[in-house]
Amino acid sequence: MTAVFSSEWLKLRSVASTYHAMATAALPIVLGIVWTLYATGLADERGSVRAAAPEQGFLPLLQMSLAVLGVLTITSEYATGTIRTSLVAVPKRGTLLLAKSGVVGLTMFLAAHVILFVTHATSRLMAGDRYLGFNEASFADELPMLLASGLSATALALVGLGLGAVIRSTAGAIVSVIALLFVLPGIAVYLPPPWNTRVSTLLLPNLVPQIADERLSSRLGDGFLPPWAALALLFAYPVVTLAIGSYTLRRRDA
Amino acid sequence: MVRRAGGPPPGILYGVIELHHLTKRYGSTLAVHDLSFTVQPGHVTGFLGPNGAGKSTTLRLILGLDAPTSGQALVSGRRYASLRRPMREVGALLDAGAVHGGRSAYDHLLCLARTNDIGSRRVAEVLDQVGLGGVARKRVSGFSLGMKQRLGIAAALLGDPGVLMFDEPVNGLDPDGVRWIRELMRSLAAQGRTILLSSHLMSEMALTADRIVIVGRGRLVAEATVTELTARHHSLEDAYLALTAGSVQYGGAR
Numbered sequence: 001m002t003a004v005f006s007s008e009w010l011k012l013r014s015v016a017s018t019y020h021a022m023a024t025a026a027l028p029i030v031l032g033i034v035w036t037l038y039a040t041g042l043a044d045e046r047g048s049v050r051a052a053a054p055e056q057g058f059l060p061l062l063q064m065s066l067a068v069l070g071v072l073t074i075t076s077e078y079a080t081g082t083i084r085t086s087l088v089a090v091p092k093r094g095t096l097l098l099a100k101s102g103v104v105g106l107t108m109f110l111a112a113h114v115i116l117f118v119t120h121a122t123s124r125l126m127a128g129d130r131y132l133g134f135n136e137a138s139f140a141d142e143l144p145m146l147l148a149s150g151l152s153a154t155a156l157a158l159v160g161l162g163l164g165a166v167i168r169s170t171a172g173a174i175v176s177v178i179a180l181l182f183v184l185p186g187i188a189v190y191l192p193p194p195w196n197t198r199v200s201t202l203l204l205p206n207l208v209p210q211i212a213d214e215r216l217s218s219r220l221g222d223g224f225l226p227p228w229a230a231l232a233l234l235f236a237y238p239v240v241t242l243a244i245g246s247y248t249l250r251r252r253d254a
Numbered sequence: 255m256v257r258r259a260g261g262p263p264p265g266i267l268y269g270v271i272e273l274h275h276l277t278k279r280y281g282s283t284l285a286v287h288d289l290s291f292t293v294q295p296g297h298v299t300g301f302l303g304p305n306g307a308g309k310s311t312t313l314r315l316i317l318g319l320d321a322p323t324s325g326q327a328l329v330s331g332r333r334y335a336s337l338r339r340p341m342r343e344v345g346a347l348l349d350a351g352a353v354h355g356g357r358s359a360y361d362h363l364l365c366l367a368r369t370n371d372i373g374s375r376r377v378a379e380v381l382d383q384v385g386l387g388g389v390a391r392k393r394v395s396g397f398s399l400g401m402k403q404r405l406g407i408a409a410a411l412l413g414d415p416g417v418l419m420f421d422e423p424v425n426g427l428d429p430d431g432v433r434w435i436r437e438l439m440r441s442l443a444a445q446g447r448t449i450l451l452s453s454h455l456m457s458e459m460a461l462t463a464d465r466i467v468i469v470g471r472g473r474l475v476a477e478a479t480v481t482e483l484t485a486r487h488h489s490l491e492d493a494y495l496a497l498t499a500g501s502v503q504y505g506g507a508r
Contacts, residue, residue, distance in 0.1 A: 003368055003369055003370065003371050004368075004369050006368045007365050007366070007368035007369045010361065010364060010365050010368060011354075011357075011365050014357050014358070014361035014365070015354060015356040015357055016356050017356060076354060077354070080351075080352060080353060080354050080355065081349055081351060081352030081353075082352050082353060082354050084314075084319055084348060084349065084352055085348075085352050085353070085366065085409065086366075086369075087318075087319055088317050088319065088340065088341075088346055088348070089340070089341055089366045089369045089370060090369050091317075091318050091334060091335040091336075091337065091340055092335070253314075253319065253320040253321060254314075254319040254320070
């Protein structure tokens with residue numbers, strides 16, 4: 001298992017696409033600086049503004065980049081045929097997917113939190129003592145939201161890996177991840193109430209505010225899940241997808 | 255090197271590839287039909303058959319990539335998937351193109367080596383052995399087909415295995431490379447290893463192989479030594495064409 005894990009770690013490190021996706025994932029840091037510059041400019045004119053926190057506003061970009069990276073760790077092997085070489089070297093298919101999950105999970109967990117905390121810190125430092133709307137709460141109050149955001153990006157990367165194992169095509173798996181991240185939440189909002197809130201409560205991106213015990217949005221109001229249940233559901237998403245991925249990987253011809 | 259200390263376990267033919275009534279069906283197509291033969295150590299065994307005869311499918315079945323519909327394939331008396339460090343027992347080149355183009359030759363081999371606890375020194379060794387030492391750090395996407403074949407052969411040799419299988423390794427090689435493969439195959443067999451080699455180049459096969467297995471439409475057509483085949487027919491090519499006359503069909507297998 002350690003041997004396969006170290007191999008998967010090298011696989012992730014040794015291709016350029018990993019660094020490209022990581023660079024995209026880190027864009028919230030740059031965009032957060034631009035956003036804060038804009039907000040501080042406005043605040044200097046008007047005295048105070050109510051701007052959204054950059055680490056929340058740009059979170060979908062981070063989530064999506066890491067999800068794509070999760071997808072690619074397995075679909076790039078199918079696209080090139082390397083999956084057969086990998087399975088000849090590691091015939092225990094469950095072990096291969098478990099090692100990939102471990103590498104993706106740990107790397108994305110670290111990357112997501114570094115990016116979120118840096119985005120958070122730079123914007124608060126730049127804001128200084130101006131009132132920008134997003135810099136009034138204490139760090140301790142914001143911590144649950146930051147951790148939930150990072151966990152959601154990690155979960156999405158693992159869901160991407162699981163979907164990649166099931167679908168095997170890069171395009172197909174990425175479309176599924178986008179559906180999960182953007183399309184389904186978008187559709188759910190327009191369901192007749194109270195179904196819009198009921199359905200939205202269960203969708204992966206909406207688990208982040210529920211874990212931090214905040215409302216979903218002004219339109220949807222409060223979610224139905226207490227923080228612990230939202231957290232459990234966030235873990236269930238990757239666990240279920242990876243279990244299905246592992247089952248199909250073991251059952252099908254490679 | 256090939257024989258393990260203490261000798262082979264009693265009753266098990268170490269290094270022997272055995273096929274017992276191997277059958278593989280894809281939907282309505284029988285790619286491999288009740289195929290039984292054995293491949294012995296110390297020889298180069300040529301594996302011949304028209305396109306779509308089931309050669310590649312048979313190799314995938316031996317390597318556990320595809321699951322047989324019925325029957326079984328054993329290496330040294332065991333199913334491939336049950337081997338703990340399979341690369342140390344069996345080396346295989348299935349498809350030279352099955353490499354992530356963005357990875358360097360060295361990293362590609364190191365990824366494989368790590369899964370079977372093979373050190374980086376061995377990676378450098380096999381790269382030199384196949385003549386890729388000078389381009390080890392170059393990306394594989396820039397390699398010619400011949401260079402990719404050499405990389406695939408390097409991967410098969412990584413674990414210094416007693417059993418080696420090569421699917422069309424001569425494709426894309428220059429005359430120099432063709433002769434190199436011929437001599438490599440013969441020297442590996444002379445060391446007591448089991449070599450199963452598929453190719454469409456009859457003249458080349460006549461120079462390289464000692465024994466021949468011919469399949470057509472997924473069934474065994476002939477199992478004989480090159481000497482026996484050339485005694486009955488003018489050349490190995492004539493023998494092959496006479497024996498497979500009734501079994502040329504396309505689209506039999508994937």
